[in-house]
Amino acid sequence: MFAKNNLTQTDMIALSRAHTVGFSHCSRFANRLYSFSPSSPVDPDLDPTYAQKLMQACPQNVDPRIAINMDPATPQTFDNMYFQNLVTKKGLFTSDEVLFTNKASQATVIDFANNPGDFSGAFDTAIRKLGRVGVKTGNAGQIRVDCTAFNS
Numbered sequence: 001m002f003a004k005n006n007l008t009q010t011d012m013i014a015l016s017r018a019h020t021v022g023f024s025h026c027s028r029f030a031n032r033l034y035s036f037s038p039s040s041p042v043d044p045d046l047d048p049t050y051a052q053k054l055m056q057a058c059p060q061n062v063d064p065r066i067a068i069n070m071d072p073a074t075p076q077t078f079d080n081m082y083f084q085n086l087v088t089k090k091g092l093f094t095s096d097e098v099l100f101t102n103k104a105s106q107a108t109v110i111d112f113a114n115n116p117g118d119f120s121g122a123f124d125t126a127i128r129k130l131g132r133v134g135v136k137t138g139n140a141g142q143i144r145v146d147c148t149a150f151n152s
């Protein structure tokens with residue numbers, strides 16, 4: 001049983017929907033295009049046509065300031081296209097596509113992709129919980145310069 005404010009798996013899936021608007025820098029997903037693995041430089045969980053488009057937008061050694069839409073279909077609409085993109089292997093980040101490829105979360109993604117009514121309240125619930133997580137102050141934590149790494 002989860003306490004009221006603990007984020008569940010469904011909350012994490014719902015929050016990821018934030019990637020249906022806005023844009024991302026090429027460096028955040030370049031590994032999926034050029035260096036995924038020795039036998040498969042392009043991530044096999046990426047739709048090949050989408051991968052080609054991403055490579056055109058983000059060639060190797062691209063200007064680090066270049067950013068592209070996270071939702072290739074409806075980048076300015078807060079809709080459930082994000083989940084439809086995952087089903088068709090057009091999730092931009094590994095953390096996106098894994099929500100569909102992993103059996104533990106796949107059913108929720110398919111539900112959110114097919115039934116907009118089921119997910120409409122899920123983001124609200126999850127982002128409210130996130131707002132109550134609490135900010136760490138003083139020695140309890142640190143404000144990161146780069147949100148992906150501890151400050152050095």
Ligand code: HEM
Pocket residue numbers: 011012013015016018019022023024025026028067093095147148
């Ligand atoms: C469970 C929820 C979420 C997960 C797992 C997640 C994961 C990620 C990951 C892995 C990246 C790639 C960049 C990196 O590795 O740091 C990313 C980028 C991004 N996310 Fe999320 N995210 C989540 C929720 C959100 C929310 C709630 C928002 C906005 C309200 C958001 C906005 C963004 C933006 C704007 C970027 C692009 C950053 C850049 O390229 O500079 N994400 N996210």
